[in-house]
Amino acid sequence: GDKVETVIHSVGGHYLAKAWSYWTGKPCGCDSRRELLNALSRSWENGPGPKVCFVTPSLGMGGAERVMLSQARYWPRFGITPKAFWLHDNGPAWGPFLAELAEMGIPVHASTRRRERGIVAADTMVDALRAAVDGVDVVISWGLPDVGDLLDAAGWTGRHILVAHGPGDWARNQMTQAAPSASHFAAVSRAAIEAFPPEAHGMTTVLWNGAETSRLQAKISREEQRARWGVPKGYRAIGYIGRFSFNKRPEVVARAVARLPEHCLAVMIGDGIAAKPLTKLAREIAGDRDI
Numbered sequence: 001g002d003k004v005e006t007v008i009h010s011v012g013g014h015y016l017a018k019a020w021s022y023w024t025g026k027p028c029g030c031d032s033r034r035e036l037l038n039a040l041s042r043s044w045e046n047g048p049g050p051k052v053c054f055v056t057p058s059l060g061m062g063g064a065e066r067v068m069l070s071q072a073r074y075w076p077r078f079g080i081t082p083k084a085f086w087l088h089d090n091g092p093a094w095g096p097f098l099a100e101l102a103e104m105g106i107p108v109h110a111s112t113r114r115r116e117r118g119i120v121a122a123d124t125m126v127d128a129l130r131a132a133v134d135g136v137d138v139v140i141s142w143g144l145p146d147v148g149d150l151l152d153a154a155g156w157t158g159r160h161i162l163v164a165h166g167p168g169d170w171a172r173n174q175m176t177q178a179a180p181s182a183s184h185f186a187a188v189s190r191a192a193i194e195a196f197p198p199e200a201h202g203m204t205t206v207l208w209n210g211a212e213t214s215r216l217q218a219k220i221s222r223e224e225q226r227a228r229w230g231v232p233k234g235y236r237a238i239g240y241i242g243r244f245s246f247n248k249r250p251e252v253v254a255r256a257v258a259r260l261p262e263h264c265l266a267v268m269i270g271d272g273i274a275a276k277p278l279t280k281l282a283r284e285i286a287g288d289r290d291i
Contacts, residue, residue, distance in 0.1 A: 049079030053086060053133050055141035055150075059101075059108065060092030061243050061272055063209075064142055064165045067188075069097060070212040072106055082106055086132040088144065089113045089125055107132075129154040145174045148181025159183045164195035164204075171195040229267055229291050236264045237291075244272035244279075254282035254290050266290045 052075070054068050072082035085101060087093060087110040098118045101108055109132040112121045122128035133139060133156050141147045142163040151160065162182035164175050166189075175195040179185070185204040187193045193204045231237045238257055240250040250268055257266040266286050268279070282290045 049081055050137040051081045051083040051135060052138050052140060053084045053136040054082065055086045055129070055132070055139055055144065055147060056091070057088045057143045058091035059085070059087055059094060059097045061094045061097075063243075064163075065094075065097060066212075067209055068140075069100055070210065072101065072104060073212070083136050084109055084132040086110070086129050087114070087119070093119075126150065126153045129156075133158075141178070143171075143174050145177035147178045151181060161186055162196075164188070164192040167191045167194040231265055231267070231291070234263060236260075237267045238264060239267040239269065241269045244268075244270050244275040246274050246278065251278055251281050251285060254286040257286045257289050262289075264289070 054072070056065065056068065059065050068085075072085075075082055082104075083106070085106060085108045087108055089111055093108075093114070093116045095116070098108060098116055102118045107120045108118060109120045109122065109128040111125045111128050112123060114121065120128070120131070122131055129150055133151075133154060136158070138159045138161060139151065139156060140161045140163060142165060144150070147160075147162075160182050161184045162175065162178055164171055164185075164187040171192070172195050176197055179197050179200055182200075185196055185200050186207050187195070187204050188207065188209050190206055193201050193206065196204055226237065229237065238253055238260075240253045242248060242250065244250060250270070253266045253268060257264050266282065266289060268282055268290065272278075
């Protein structure tokens with residue numbers, strides 16, 4: 001953490017942080033970032049890198065889940081070992097995500113109520129959590145209001161990093177209830193800090209989400225891809241790529257195309273529990289100009 005601060009100061013980054021705090025009246029989180037990084041550094045300076053357990057309400061098709069999988073894949077390059085995932089009984093679990101974790105050799109612990117292939121089952125959620133945190137140095141959680149009760153029941157007394165993925169009412173409710181159990185706080189944006197109780201704002205580190213660039217490499221040419229979609233030469237394709245959910249409003253692409261000239265087409269790519277109704281809605285809006 002101290003080394004990171006030295007680099008930031010050397011390039012004048014602290015002036016930007018001061019300006020942001022001056023104009024917004026909010027702390028930049030610089031001190032908490034340094035403290036968090038130093039704490040993680042100390043946890044492995046006298047031995048192997050820290051072992052981490054992700055405690056999650058879901059392994060469904062979502063952004064927070066995708067970030068955790070990306071971290072699990074690439075953190076070992078930096079001396080951090082993702083040792084296990086723990087999954088709540090009531091959350092979805094997407095087969096490709098479970099398969100990806102299995103391919104990485106990372107177990108997913110849950111209770112016997114779950115029936116997905118690849119789950120390491122225990123009698124109860126607490127038993128599963130106790131097995132998941134066995135031997136780890138840090139627990140990272142998000143989206144579980146009762147995470148403190150669960151960790152207490154599992155006998156966990158170590159570091160607990162609570163992560164906020166957004167500032168909405170749902171996130172605020174979850175983080176307010178979970179905050180007392182956390183030793184450290186992290187947010188994926190400055191806006192997401194607002195999900196935590198006010199007394200935690202100054203202790204929250206902003207850790208921006210990265211992009212797993214290996215998943216964004218072109219495998220075929222632009223021409224071949226447009227041909228597969230059925231986009232004629234000279235036409236413009238306006239796209240949406242992501243989870244099909246009403247709160248993400250992917251149908252806005254179809255609404256935009258409906259107001260644009262005839263040579264513009266909507267290309268909507270993704271999946272999700274709302275895929276069928278959203279696809280139907282897009283077709284009603286844009287007709288055969290929706291692909």
